[in-house]
Amino acid sequence: MRSADTASKDTRLDDGRLAIDGGTPVRTRPLPWELPGTHWIGEEERELVERVILARSPFRFYGPDLQGMVDTFENEWKTAFGHRHALGVSSGTAALSIAMSALEIGPGDEVMVPGYLWVSCVSAIVRAGAIPRLVDIDDTFCLDPEDLERKIGPHTRAVLCVHMSGAPGRIDRIARFCRDRGLALIEDCAQAAGASFNGTSVGRFGDIGIFSFQLNKNMTSGEGGMVVCQDDTLFRRIVALHDLGYPRTSAGRLDTNDPNIQLWGVGARMHELTGAMALAQLRKLPRVTSAMRSAKWRIREALEGTPGLAFRRILDPGGDTGPFLLMSLPDEALAARFVSALRAEGIAGPAGSLACLTMREWGLHWYSNIPSLVNRRSNSRDGHPWTHPANAFAKDYDYRAGVLPGCDALHANGALLTIASSLSDEDVEDISTAMRKVAAGVLS
Numbered sequence: 001m002r003s004a005d006t007a008s009k010d011t012r013l014d015d016g017r018l019a020i021d022g023g024t025p026v027r028t029r030p031l032p033w034e035l036p037g038t039h040w041i042g043e044e045e046r047e048l049v050e051r052v053i054l055a056r057s058p059f060r061f062y063g064p065d066l067q068g069m070v071d072t073f074e075n076e077w078k079t080a081f082g083h084r085h086a087l088g089v090s091s092g093t094a095a096l097s098i099a100m101s102a103l104e105i106g107p108g109d110e111v112m113v114p115g116y117l118w119v120s121c122v123s124a125i126v127r128a129g130a131i132p133r134l135v136d137i138d139d140t141f142c143l144d145p146e147d148l149e150r151k152i153g154p155h156t157r158a159v160l161c162v163h164m165s166g167a168p169g170r171i172d173r174i175a176r177f178c179r180d181r182g183l184a185l186i187e188d189c190a191q192a193a194g195a196s197f198n199g200t201s202v203g204r205f206g207d208i209g210i211f212s213f214q215l216n217k218n219m220t221s222g223e224g225g226m227v228v229c230q231d232d233t234l235f236r237r238i239v240a241l242h243d244l245g246y247p248r249t250s251a252g253r254l255d256t257n258d259p260n261i262q263l264w265g266v267g268a269r270m271h272e273l274t275g276a277m278a279l280a281q282l283r284k285l286p287r288v289t290s291a292m293r294s295a296k297w298r299i300r301e302a303l304e305g306t307p308g309l310a311f312r313r314i315l316d317p318g319g320d321t322g323p324f325l326l327m328s329l330p331d332e333a334l335a336a337r338f339v340s341a342l343r344a345e346g347i348a349g350p351a352g353s354l355a356c357l358t359m360r361e362w363g364l365h366w367y368s369n370i371p372s373l374v375n376r377r378s379n380s381r382d383g384h385p386w387t388h389p390a391n392a393f394a395k396d397y398d399y400r401a402g403v404l405p406g407c408d409a410l411h412a413n414g415a416l417l418t419i420a421s422s423l424s425d426e427d428v429e430d431i432s433t434a435m436r437k438v439a440a441g442v443l444s
């Protein structure tokens, strides 16, 4: 039997007039915040964090009554995802810089990055003294292997593949290509904790994988990150680099004796309080991602076949974590109208949230929106790394809008809906109803 509420929503749909044109909105209550992990913060986080405080031992390597939160977090992570090594760090941005140094990337090297990414990806390359080379994306909104193959050159050392918006793209093909060509592969899994591709967890395809636990991510400790790898020697470098440039003894003291590991560290150790919170969140991650995945795919199925509305290609839906619904519309004007009309129907979060956006509004996720890249800015007076003689090969590289046609089209015509991890059945129904209504009014 239909509830009175459903019937009235259908009437509004039948009436057809969009809220943006003065019709009745599908809903008026804000959707929940995006920020997946935050909805699940509770007693478990409090209990583990409190343990660290009561033990007065917030430093991971030694202290009066070490609780081993970061150690436990890393161990449970390895068991959950099958990474041989895992190291908690202070952020995803730090993790990317550590990855570059661990692979000895520097002047004279070029690192391939997709044009849909996050500013940290580029900053890690530039801060290492290397050159970012832009690669287009495909219908997965991730790196396009064909454009990668076209652009590979004599200076290419590594590929930084970014699993954007909760799911990987053609990572199997990219990993095979890197192996065949002897290129290092770094997987940026910051937005895809818990994701997999055909049964293999992200972060296991490349030489190094990195994750972020910042507030917007699938699990959160406010700040935090993880570096994973399979190789023992590489991992020793990673451990030294995240700290002060040296490994530690079993007593947690710096060990300067190994001539192979005397490096320059970045001071990105994970705090025990962070470790405690991240541990509690890791234990909830499967429930968080399954809530988002289920809501997102119910919405997708309700909209399947809608003329003018295309969804991001997800090659392995079972490995998607679900925090974003990415769409593309026939043109830029329709994308803008579609999003404005959806917001008017009440498909919006509380003030300050970014629930429903055009891709134009998605800031530093697009290469051409990053002024320090477009303008080749430097942190030092000599213009490093752009002016380094070993980087002269890149003098004509262009980072302005227009150099990646696939990316530019999805940037102009794309739209995004965040999928909160706490959506009720009614929220999912409202989103589907509003999208059908707006699609009928705007796209047909």
Ligand SMILES: Cc1ncc(COP(=O)(O)O)c(C=O)c1O
Pocket (backbone or CB within 6 Å): 090, 091, 092, 093, 094, 117, 118, 120, 121, 162, 188, 190, 191, 211, 212, 213, 214, 223, 224, 225
């Ligand atoms: C793709 C990607 N890489 C790296 C990062 C950096 O992570 P963090 O904010 O923890 O430094 C983020 C998150 O903001 C991201 O989305």
